[in-house]
Amino acid sequence: MSLVKNYYDVVVIGAGPSGSVSAALLCKKGYRVLILEKEYFPRFSIGESLLPQCMAYLEQAGMLSVVEQANFQFKNGAAFTRGDEYECYDFREKFTEGWGTTFQVQRDKFDKILADEAENKGVEIRYGETVVFYEAESNKAVLTVKNETGEEYKVSARFVLDASGFGRVLPKLLKLEKPSSFLPRGSLFTHIQDNVVDSRFDRNKVLITVHPKYHDVWYWLIPFSNGRASVGVVAPQEFLESMIGDADTKLQLLISEACMLADVLSNANFDTPVRSINGYSCDVKSLYGDYFALLGNAGEFLDPVFSSGVTIALKSASLAAGVVDKQLSGKNPDWREEFEIPLKKGVDAFREFVEGWYDERLQGVVFSKVKNEKVTEMISSVLAGYAWDTKNPYVDKPSRLTALAELCRNE
Ligand SMILES: Cc1cc2nc3c(=O)[nH]c(=O)nc-3n(C[C@H](O)[C@H](O)[C@H](O)COP(=O)(O)OP(=O)(O)OC[C@H]3O[C@@H](n4cnc5c(N)ncnc54)[C@H](O)[C@@H]3O)c2cc1C
Numbered sequence: 205m206s207l208v209k210n211y212y213d214v215v216v217i218g219a220g221p222s223g224s225v226s227a228a229l230l231c232k233k234g235y236r237v238l239i240l241e242k243e244y245f246p247r248f249s250i251g252e253s254l255l256p257q258c259m260a261y262l263e264q265a266g267m268l269s270v271v272e273q274a275n276f277q278f279k280n281g282a283a284f285t286r287g288d289e290y291e292c293y294d295f296r297e298k299f300t301e302g303w304g305t306t307f308q309v310q311r312d313k314f315d316k317i318l319a320d321e322a323e324n325k326g327v328e329i330r331y332g333e334t335v336v337f338y339e340a341e342s343n344k345a346v347l348t349v350k351n352e353t354g355e356e357y358k359v360s361a362r363f364v365l366d367a368s369g370f371g372r373v374l375p376k377l378l379k380l381e382k383p384s385s386f387l388p389r390g391s392l393f394t395h396i397q398d399n400v401v402d403s404r405f406d407r408n409k410v411l412i413t414v415h416p417k418y419h420d421v422w423y424w425l426i427p428f429s430n431g432r433a434s435v436g437v438v439a440p441q442e443f444l445e446s447m448i449g450d451a452d453t454k455l456q457l458l459i460s461e462a463c464m465l466a467d468v469l470s471n472a473n474f475d476t477p478v479r480s481i482n483g484y485s486c487d488v489k490s491l492y493g494d495y496f497a498l499l500g501n502a503g504e505f506l507d508p509v510f511s512s513g514v515t516i517a518l519k520s521a522s523l524a525a526g527v528v529d530k531q532l533s534g535k536n537p538d539w540r541e542e543f544e545i546p547l548k549k550g551v552d553a554f555r556e557f558v559e560g561w562y563d564e565r566l567q568g569v570v571f572s573k574v575k576n577e578k579v580t581e582m583i584s585s586v587l588a589g590y591a592w593d594t595k596n597p598y599v600d601k602p603s604r605l606t607a608l609a610e611l612c613r614n615e
Contacts, residue, residue, distance in 0.1 A: 212238045213532060215347060215361035217335045217374070220249065222500035222517035223367030224318035227327040228265040229525035235532065237327045238359065240349055242334040242371070245319055246312035249369075250393065250481065252434050253279065253410045253426045253511040256295050256303040257589025261518035267321045274317055276307035277429040278408055282511075282587055285464045286414035289571045292406070293588075299581040300590035308410065308426045308434075338364070338377050338496070345495035362495070363528050367521070369501040375488050380498075384485035386507060386558070390444045392455040393436025394478045398427065399471035404464060410511060413465040418443070420562050421458070422509060423465055435459070435469065438508060441482050451478040484508075491547065492539040497524045504551060507558045515589040516554070520547055549599070550591035556602030557586060565609035572612035579608065 213235035216223045227237045262268040283292035296304030323329055330349075336356070337348035346360045366374040375381045405411060407427045415421035421443065426434040437458045447454045455478050460466050487504045491497060500517030523543050530537040537543075560566035569583065582598050594600045598608075 210238070210359045212236050212359065212361045214238075214363050214365060214528060215240060215345075215359055216365045216367050217347075218242075218366070218368040218371065218502070219245065219319040219322075219329055219331075220315055220367060220369050220500065220517065221318055221514050222502075222521040223365070224315070224322040224327075225261060225265045225267065225518050226365050226367060226499060226521035226525050228267060228322045228325050229522065230528060231322070231326045232266065233525070233529050235529075238361075239319070239322065239327060239329040240333045240335050240347070240359070241319075241329060241331050244331045245316040247315075249311035249315055250391075250436075250479075251508070251511075251513045252311055252428075253308050253424070254306040255511055255515045255587075255589030256306045257515050257591075258518055259303040259306055261522045264522055266325065267318055270317050270321050271307065271314070274309075274313065275429055276309045276314070277427055278305060279308050279410065280305045281409045283406055283409045283411045284414070284570050285411065286419070286567065286571055287416045287463055290404070290464065291570055292409060293580070293584045295584060295588035297581055297584055298588050298590065299578075299585040299596050300588075300593040302590060304588065308428060310428055335368070335373050338374055340493070340495055362532055364496040365499055365524060365528070366496060366502040367499040367517075370484065370486075370505070372486065372502050374496055374498060375486075375502060378493070380488045380490055382487050382489050384487045384504075384506075386485040387562075388441045388483040389438055389485070389507070390441040390480060390482040391436050391438045391484070391508065392444065392451050392458075392478050392480050393424075393434060394455065394474065395432055395434055395476045396469070397431060397473040397475055398425075398433040398435075398469065399431075399473060400427075400433075400468055401471065402468045405468045411465070411468070412509070413462050414567065415458070415461065416463055417461075419564055419567060423459065423462055424508070425465060425468065433472075435472075444480075451480050454478075491544045497528070497539065497543060499524055503547075506551070506555055507561075509561050510554060510557055510587060512554045512589065512591070515591075516547075516551060519550060519592065523547055546592070549594065553586055553591040553599045553602045556605055560605045560609065565605055568609045568612050569605070572615065574612065574615040
């Protein structure tokens with residue numbers, strides 16, 4: 205193994221959205237930033253429906269215009285269906301100020317655009333380099349990196365941001381992982397040529413479908429701008445394992461049971477093998493240490509139902525970049541007060557919504573025929589990703605959802 209080969213102000217592990225955005229923000233502040241990414245881009249990633257709140261973080265990082273120019277599918281809301289029920293939220297009608305529209309993106313293309321833009325802004329990216337070890341020394345962190353030929357070398361940094369997503373590099377190496385409070389769920393998903401002619405499907409919205417019989421089983425349909433779409437189902441892991449057949453057979457069977465979704469996809473061409481992912485919800489004991497912080501999925505991942513993953517990843521990148529800047533300029537920040545607590549505020553609002561989805565409080569609210577305009581705007585705000593706006597009563601005290609569900613049930 206060679207001696208220390210490099211020294212950077214900040215090394216970021218992973219070039220997903222949280223990695224590229226945090227790196228660009230820190231580069232903009234004048235730091236020498238390196239991203240180590242184990243794959244070569246473009247590469248497949250799940251997580252294709254963005255929330256309007258994302259746009260503010262892309263703008264902050266100077267990356268919004270390249271995303272706007274990429275001809276991604278416009279998105280202005282979320283539609284929900286269960287049996288013959290159908291309701292939708294228009295994200296432009298919301299409680300919190302800010303963007304009301306966004307995009308649904310093929311992540312191979314989206315992530316490459318962000319990574320290339322980070323490079324254009326001065327970030328160095330090394331692809332095909334896997335971080336395998338972390339050591340804290342007296343005033344810096346040292347990472348061991350394995351390149352594609354299997355050779356190992358060291359890189360040291362004044363600070364490390366772990367943006368490795370489900371790779372969860374530092375949580376694993378530093379034994380920070382703790383189980384998620386959510387039941388283990390699994391997902392089957394693929395890309396299709398959707399051939400949708402059914403006018404009930406609004407291409408400007410993500411379509412979330414609840415299984416007519418099993419209300420803890422749900423599907424997404426995320427249209428892209430090129431006539432293709434992402435479709436997937438989420439269910440308790442045991443439920444998926446108890447089904448007979450391969451992943452393609454299971455997904456097709458579940459879609460055939462899904463009422464409106466089955467109709468909408470009746471002409472679809474399933475031309476791509478189905479992928480699966482299991483037990484993705486995860487948590488950690490701490491989101492930071494002396495010389496590191498965890499971003500996005502490397503920290504906590506809740507559940508895909510409200511498409512909150514990329515938004516939380518970008519929020520964590522934006523918050524962390526500010527605190528790293530303070531630390532590297534000798535201001536001794538309080539990571540708990542300035543990063544963990546503010547980040548968790550929004551994560552906890554989403555957590556209540558996810559819990560409410562599976563215990564059906566939120567499904568009751570969504571499918572209720574009686575809607576109060578102001579309250580609907582507050583719910584719409586959280587669904588649009590504005591989960592950190594504490595002026596919204598459902599962010600300030602997310603458990604208010606229980607009382608709202610009760611009201612909807614009694615109407
Ligand atoms: C079924 C499902 C559906 C989802 N749908 C949505 C959705 O519609 N909308 C949404 O916003 N979110 C969704 N998500 C969540 C979304 O996928 C993630 O939250 C988001 O991609 C997290 O971004 P990130 O930057 O934290 O990490 P990632 O995007 O995962 O990027 C991590 C990067 O780190 C690299 N890496 C890993 N290990 C190493 C290593 N050792 N060394 C170097 N590099 C490494 C990886 O190759 C990868 O490129 C979904 C998740 C699931 C499971």
